[in-house]
Amino acid sequence: MALDIETLVDLYRDMWLIRAFEFGLEREFKKGNVPGMLHTGVGQEATQAALAAHLKATDCFFPDHRCHGINALAQEKHQGDGERIMAELFGRATGVCSGKGGSLHSANPRVGNFGDNAVEGSYMATVLGVALAWQMRKQPNVACCIIGDGTVGRGEFHESLNMAAIWKLPVLYACVNNGYAISMPVGKGHASADIVDLARGYGMPCVQVDGNEIELAYAEVARAVDSIRAGNGPYFLEFKTWRWQGLFSGEFRPAEEVRYWKEDRDPIRLARQKIGAQSSLQAADLDRIEAEVVQQIETWIDFAKNSPMPDPAKATADVYVGGEELR
Amino acid sequence: MALDIETLVDLYRDMWLIRAFEFGLEREFKKGNVPGMLHTGVGQEATQAALAAHLKATDCFFPDHRCHGINALAQEKHQGDGERIMAELFGRATGVCSGKGGSLHSANPRVGNFGDNAVEGSYMATVLGVALAWQMRKQPNVACCIIGDGTVGRGEFHESLNMAAIWKLPVLYACVNNGYAISMPVGKGHASADIVDLARGYGMPCVQVDGNEIELAYAEVARAVDSIRAGNGPYFLEFKTWRWQGLFSGEFRPAEEVRYWKEDRDPIRLARQKIGAQSSLQAADLDRIEAEVVQQIETWIDFAKNSPMPDPAKATADVYVGGEELR
């Protein structure tokens, strides 16, 4: 089940792209160059990279608030312009939504990115419709929605899983269980700390995945996507992982927990060890990949910074298709 | 586990009260004396009688749209004026809500009736608060919400069961699975035709009960209520039953299904057989009970019919506590 080394290295690069993107973004956010709020996906790179690896541009995913990385990855992979995700976060005219969406509302259907919704989890309902359309048209696409453990609290979780189940819709639920919803531990906010326990009653395959082991995550996403494309209906994956970002106001988790996840369970470090063990690649080779990616992100940041702000008058455009006259 | 004969006869009378109430009401509805819509609980009398038998006036229940019977039973048992439920359905000033609520919004907290909500299932959220208050005050009361199988489709089902579970709230979920939501068969509308399958993930006791066997229903409600009062947290009961009422436009279910439930599985007939087998009571004795109850309901209908309509000017009273000035 071990991955071939090229794929593993590609995934390593993808994970670094996600991390470098978030680190660069965070730096700029702290400098005041990025408006609004910022939630980063650092620590969850393996989950995102595994999903991105298997979802085609003709599939779709609904990203959550920590998904800048997968958004950028999809944008880069399918259109070669990941910088437009960065520009969106800077609120620029060159962004994927011309600055109207920002961190919490970046979308680009041409790369399968169907847009975040800052009302956490509302797209658990929306994903049903995309999947239904594909089912009706007999297109073997996968409609994926990425939800945090906290987001599982929403009533739409039930409505969505139930409807996907009864209609056997091609939906991939990718639950990123990073242990907390803001400050609420998953075991305090839910009847079970294992989200699959809440999903199982709907009769779809429910699988827990180590979200920090890229090989495992990659394999499980492959299995899920294959099953869905084969017409077997919805599939639920719970990725056990951890986010490096604490609260806006600082770290709130026990020091040992922080150490464990950042040191022992860092998905990038773990992948590095694997690559080292399985190939002749040296630390220097991997460092070079990292440096390349970091460099690439800096050019994206420059692109974003140097992009024009949107034309203010555009603020009233596109409220209605066809304008106020509804043509 | 067999019930003593007095209790069984009491329950028989209670079931008849429910049925006679609904039959009388339906007759008057067809004559145009009862405004609005009407959903009846005929066929589900054992479930309602069993719940009514164990819930005290200091407990609460949120009745659904087929619960005129349990409403009347509670009103009669705790206040001796069941006719005020009838009057409410006729929209009269003497009704429990002075005609403001009607069939879908009858309430009386003094008998534990916390009111139906015609937005099906919204009170799955409300019941949490009542239970929380009792938990905080260390009162050993049970907060019960009665929901149909169709109503289980609502997102609040998930939010409610989850919150009740994490806080160990004294909630009794009484799910009346009568096989259909309007025209939608339970197995078509839900991932499982057994609602307990959807409830189990929350870790509370989930028990299926034959909702047409009064002895079984009585025993299971007793067990549930005891468990809740003992502080063990929420409890989920699924009553398998069947409603005699089809659609407004007529019967839509297969003839054999209709025959089976009305003839072989009629809860009242089943109870009658039990009483006959277990006691010296004769058919005539049971007929007398029936006749008495029917007679009683006729006096309630007369009461309702002869009650005054509300004063129209009251239509704008009680919008705000303390009036528009919000005092």
Add this chain to the structure above:
Amino acid sequence: MSATTVRTRTFVQALNEALDISLARDPNVYLLGEDIAEMGGDFGVTRGLWAKYGAERVRDTPLSEAAIIGTAVGSAMVGLRPVAEIMFADFLGECYDQLVNNAAKMHYMFDGQFKASIVVRTACGGGFGGGPHHSQSVEGWFLNVPGMVIVAPATPADAKGLLLASIENDNPILFLEHKALYRLKGEVPEGHYTTPLRKAAIARPGKDVTVVATMKMVHEALAAASELEQEGIDVEVIDLRTIRPYDAETVLASVHKTGRAVVANEAPKLGGLAAELSATISEECFRALKAPVVRVAGLDAPIPFSLVLETYILPGKKQVVEGIRSVLRA
């Protein structure tokens, strides 16, 4: 409308025809909602369509209002044209987020990349003892939401033409069907036609006073106009038809002509459509107005069950007549 045959049809039949025509013309159109398939919907609007188009395109759903709207929106994102039914408008509270935060904003916030081309049909309005949760007028809930379109026919012909136009339009449309109108009969052209969105109709021309009304209140206003005609009062009745965004031009032109305006809407007066219309007329016809605008609207209360109470709350012909008299007096 072209010179096609015109027949007499009920409001329900007119809606049914529009759905039938849409399903036949456009394979992207499908219907979803509770009990709309074999049963044909609580009010019979979808009757016969399941048999004709099958369970894929006339689709029963569980009692999951948020998922219904979510499904509609998601399928619109990839080009379908769903027509969702929410059985009673009062239940829109269940899917308010889906409509307001997602459907209404999607085209805008994603910079035009998606269209939430959905129609949400729903039965609204009071008058039949439905009580607090089956009788509400909900246009006020959505009036302050940019991106939402609210359509509200008053006649069978418009019901059909506006529903066809709504299904063919690319915006998220809340399509209000007043229950008291379902059995109303009227002339309905055969075949396909559309009635333009955001275009009010002059239901009755007149010169002394303008009454702007919606849905059932159009008929109350017409009845009031007939009554007052006998006293020589010539009332112009405007049927707004689209509530958001609305045809201010037609309204204002009429009031500039008559100098007097009554706005008639079944919802509670405070903060409802009547307020918006009164404000806009007052601001834009300041010099032309000979009397303050009068709002004829529901009293500020939930809708009670008992008919004597409900009748007291809801406005009707009597209140429109009083409103007209008072703007003429002032």
Add this chain to the structure above:
Amino acid sequence: MSATTVRTRTFVQALNEALDISLARDPNVYLLGEDIAEMGGDFGVTRGLWAKYGAERVRDTPLSEAAIIGTAVGSAMVGLRPVAEIMFADFLGECYDQLVNNAAKMHYMFDGQFKASIVVRTACGGGFGGGPHHSQSVEGWFLNVPGMVIVAPATPADAKGLLLASIENDNPILFLEHKALYRLKGEVPEGHYTTPLRKAAIARPGKDVTVVATMKMVHEALAAASELEQEGIDVEVIDLRTIRPYDAETVLASVHKTGRAVVANEAPKLGGLAAELSATISEECFRALKAPVVRVAGLDAPIPFSLVLETYILPGKKQVVEGIRSVLRA
């Protein structure tokens, strides 16, 4: 207000004091919401209260907005006085049904037998690049709902006094906290006091023109008034404070005096609070008005992310100044 000590406090601190005092005075008061306990809420309004009153009375919830409001309402039915926090007002869509169909109607439909004595605190308003789902002004969503009370303070002192009054009141209250005001400092009396509900405040007396404003717009109006003062224009600024039901008397008396009115509200113009105020002023001050009422409000669009776009959408001092000039010109 009595002669207690007055200190300088932020809006957030003032709210925190009100909650602290309520929890101390009344054992029936408890708080619930997401991350309000140990973390103290997204904006720090509940900071320190969990440590002081414990996890029972300052209660973290899962991300279940409908259940939060349901819990609040249910507990109020048996006499508790919950104060729920919905982190951002935009998420009220999730619990719209619970508020509109249950909380707002409960006292009425059950004939006064229950009181839905809840307070729902929530952070609203734009101006910080929060984007379409973290920036909305939601008063318009609830304005047409009889039974709802909407309270909206503009100053730290009122934030405290109105929150205390709201908690002690028996109605379901939507308590709006504009995010731009959270760090605003002002004089706040010590200890317990209440600011009356449904009573507007004259934030600045004047004789030439009335500006009726809410929340952040009160400050924009005051800044506009200061600017225009230098030109000899004397502006009266009314802080509405309670939005539903509201103090029409104070508003109308002012307009009767000045003869000119501007209404300033951050929400979109169409169908919002500004429409209601403009309508009522126009109808009730018909003879006194020397110029049409001007609505200063948000443009008709969702709130975009990029600050240059957001700034274009939202009204500020500049728009109030323009509005005042235009009513003076007319």
